[in-house]
Amino acid sequence: MTKDVLTEQHGTGIRYLIRTFTDSVPLEIVDGMKKTMHILSGNGWHMRERGYMPIELELGKEYQMKGNLERGVDELVVRIQLT
Numbered sequence: 001m002t003k004d005v006l007t008e009q010h011g012t013g014i015r016y017l018i019r020t021f022t023d024s025v026p027l028e029i030v031d032g033m034k035k036t037m038h039i040l041s042g043n044g045w046h047m048r049e050r051g052y053m054p055i056e057l058e059l060g061k062e063y064q065m066k067g068n069l070e071r072g073v074d075e076l077v078v079r080i081q082l083t
Helices: none
Strands: 001-008 015-021 034-042 046-048 060-063 069-071 076-081
Touching: none
Parallel strands: none
Antiparallel strands: 001 015, 015 076, 034 060, 034 076, 046 069
16 A cells, blocks of 8 residues: 655755555556655665565665565655656
8 A cells, every 4th residue: 555645845846756655566657757766764675676686675765666665664655756
């Protein structure tokens, strides 16, 4: 399950989607979204691209959105810039 909140960076006009994941899901890129996500919170989550070992997602880092998210200990919250 996912929950989305649309927000704007103060004074810049840059729009972001704050997305919260509670379960393992395939990552989907929708028109108008950049292809990277910035990890805001969440522990133990992994991203697995087909044919590759999963990588653990670290707070404060950006990742290309590809593959599937594998559930961690708690909710995963990411920021995705909108174009």
